[in-house]
Amino acid sequence: MDNVSNQNQAIELLQQLGLKEYEAKSFVALARRQYGTAKDISETSEVPRTRVYDAVRVLETKGLVETQHSNPQVFRAVSIDEAVNTLQSEYVERTESLRGALSGLEPSDDEHTTEATHEVWVLSGDQGITSRTQQLIEGATDELILVVGHESIFTNRLAKQLDAAHERDVDVIVGTIDDVLRDEIQDALPDINVFVSGLNWLDRSPLPGDDTEISRLLLADREAILVSSFTKANGDSREHEQGVFGRGFHNGLVAITRRLMATGLLFQDDPGEGDTLVND
Numbered sequence: 001m002d003n004v005s006n007q008n009q010a011i012e013l014l015q016q017l018g019l020k021e022y023e024a025k026s027f028v029a030l031a032r033r034q035y036g037t038a039k040d041i042s043e044t045s046e047v048p049r050t051r052v053y054d055a056v057r058v059l060e061t062k063g064l065v066e067t068q069h070s071n072p073q074v075f076r077a078v079s080i081d082e083a084v085n086t087l088q089s090e091y092v093e094r095t096e097s098l099r100g101a102l103s104g105l106e107p108s109d110d111e112h113t114t115e116a117t118h119e120v121w122v123l124s125g126d127q128g129i130t131s132r133t134q135q136l137i138e139g140a141t142d143e144l145i146l147v148v149g150h151e152s153i154f155t156n157r158l159a160k161q162l163d164a165a166h167e168r169d170v171d172v173i174v175g176t177i178d179d180v181l182r183d184e185i186q187d188a189l190p191d192i193n194v195f196v197s198g199l200n201w202l203d204r205s206p207l208p209g210d211d212t213e214i215s216r217l218l219l220a221d222r223e224a225i226l227v228s229s230f231t232k233a234n235g236d237s238r239e240h241e242q243g244v245f246g247r248g249f250h251n252g253l254v255a256i257t258r259r260l261m262a263t264g265l266l267f268q269d270d271p272g273e274g275d276t277l278v279n280d
Contacts, residue, residue, distance in 0.1 A: 007032075017087050018094075019058075022047045026055040027064055030077035037072045062086065120253050123243040129216075129228050130157075132245055136220040137161045140170050143221055147175035147197050148185065149214040150230065159188045166192055215241055217257070223249040225257045 007028055014024035022045075029045035030036060038056070042049040056075050059065035063086045068074040077083065123129050134157075137144060144165055148154050166172045166189075174189070175197035176182040186194040218226045228243030246253040 014087075017091060020055070022051050022055040023058050026052055027059055027077055027083075030065060030075060031080065031083075035068075035074050035076035037074055039072070041075065062090070120244050120246045120251075123226075123228070123245055124240070126241045129226070129241050129243045132226055132243070133158070133216065133218060134161055136218055136224055136226060137165050140165055140220045143171045143173075143219075145173045145175070145219045147214075147217040148181060149177055149216060151181050151184075153216050154181070154185055154188075156188075159185075162192060163189055216243075219254075219257055222258055223247060223251075223254060225251075225254045227253075227257070 010028050010031075011021075011024045014027060015021060019027065025045040025047050026041050029041045029047075032044060033040065036044070038049055038052040041047065041052045041056070045052075047055060056065055056067070059077075060067055064078055064083050066076050066078065068076075078086070123132060138161065144162070146162070162172055162174070172189075172192045174185055174192060174194045176185060176194065177197060179196060182194050182196050186192075213230045215228045215230050216226065217228075220226075224245075224247045226243060226245050228241050230239040231242055244253065248254060
């Protein structure tokens with residue numbers, strides 16, 4: 001990535017973290033140099049000089065810029081680590097405030113406050129699906145069965161979540177599509193049962209023309225299911241993850257998945273004496 005790309009990305013990310021355009025551009029300009037006057041910042045960032053002062057004042061109140069009261073005034077950005085930590089702390093505070101505000105909302109209709117257990121919800125995008133995966137893993141109290149259909153799904157973050165579940169005495173079983181992925185996951189999670197899945201249709205469909213690739217299949221406490229797959233939008237070469245989620249022991253999607261796993265077809269390997277598969 002070249003310097004211009006890095007600069008544009010930094011400005012865009014700073015705006016996503018709450019800075020306005022001129023504030024982001026001014027900070028990036030200062031981050032590129034040791035220090036600078038308003039004129040220097042304007043020349044580097046292309047922010048109008050009259051607007052630099054306003055932008056710098058905001059950055060100063062956020063703890064991102066320091067000022068030397070000389071004539072003319074000289075400004076400098078705090079270190080990169082300090083700036084990141086400051087913005088991170090502010091982001092956490094805002095999200096916690098949001099949590100409190102949303103939790104304090106009164107329901108508008110009591111008839112719809114209870115989650116339906118016979119409905120299936122669609123999830124789109126890897127962020128939402130990853131977040132729901134984390135929620136299910138962290139909320140599990142008894143058993144987790146995860147089948148990893150694509151190697152990109154198994155991240156360090158997911159490994160830590162599964163390990164934490166195991167540490168709180170949740171039975172964790174992980175299935176994979178092949179021996180290579182199984183060995184990789186087993187190395188990362190030596191205390192967790194990892195097997196090659198017998199569900200061959202996860203990565204290849206027996207139906208002609210069906211190239212859908214199942215990316216993950218997660219069953220939590222036998223009553224919540226998340227299934228996702230990779231698809232390509234029209235005219236887009238990138239793969240997008242789409243998923244479906246259902247909760248409730250008697251939910252049809254959950255029941256079908258639970259019974260499929262209980263048939264013994266989930267694992268190609270022998271789970272080993274003492275290990276059990278889910279039973280309906």
